[in-house]
Amino acid sequence: MIEGIIAIVVMGIAMVTLTSFLFPQVERSAEPHYQARAAALANALMTEILARKFDQNSDDNGGRSRCDDTAHPDLPTEIPLSCSTVLGVEKVNGADESRIQLDDVDDYIGCWSGNNRSCTKGARGNIEDVLGDDVAPPYSNFTVTVAIFYDPALDNTPATVEQIRNKANRIHKRINLTVDAGRYGSYQFSAYRSNY
Numbered sequence: 001m002i003e004g005i006i007a008i009v010v011m012g013i014a015m016v017t018l019t020s021f022l023f024p025q026v027e028r029s030a031e032p033h034y035q036a037r038a039a040a041l042a043n044a045l046m047t048e049i050l051a052r053k054f055d056q057n058s059d060d061n062g063g064r065s066r067c068d069d070t071a072h073p074d075l076p077t078e079i080p081l082s083c084s085t086v087l088g089v090e091k092v093n094g095a096d097e098s099r100i101q102l103d104d105v106d107d108y109i110g111c112w113s114g115n116n117r118s119c120t121k122g123a124r125g126n127i128e129d130v131l132g133d134d135v136a137p138p139y140s141n142f143t144v145t146v147a148i149f150y151d152p153a154l155d156n157t158p159a160t161v162e163q164i165r166n167k168a169n170r171i172h173k174r175i176n177l178t179v180d181a182g183r184y185g186s187y188q189f190s191a192y193r194s195n196y
């Protein structure tokens with residue numbers, strides 16, 4: 001009789017241990033996999049964004065002239081264009097540029113989603129590669145939100161409208177990229193693209 005009671009108590013302790021400590025670990029075992037996928041997706045998109053020119057008014061051919069530059073006789077135009085004061089995707093024939101038409105950093109502002117997710121605001125379409133091919137199926141439960149703004153103090157604070165009017169405050173753009181993997185977490189990545 002005593003052995004039966006002891007066995008029941010030991011089994012109870014074992015079950016509490018299993019349900020409290022071991023079983024929750026099984027659910028979290030997928031988290032490192034999603035973290036690695038989120039980092040790979042963020043790295044690919046951030047690399048693509050940083051490879052674009054600083055501004056739509058910058059030179060397309062290697063940065064010989066940059067927007068807001070001072071006049072110089074060797075430049076293709078005597079007076080360089082000003083950098084954009086309003087950031088975002090440009091319109092082509094009344095519609096947003098397609099993925100393969102994105103040519104400057106701030107064209108990427110918005111939310112990109114996988115097949116099983118949707119964006120609440122600023123939706124730009126499915127997650128695609130640099131050529132515009134749909135790569136959303138492997139990232140079906142992900143969303144990527146891209147925020148880009150002028151950051152004159154390099155402190156993750158967007159420049160005010162008054163600050164943007166001064167070209168000295170239009171030197172650095174902060175890129176904040178948030179990859180949301182649903183219940184497996186939201187991961188933030190940041191970079192700067194400067195006007196050089």
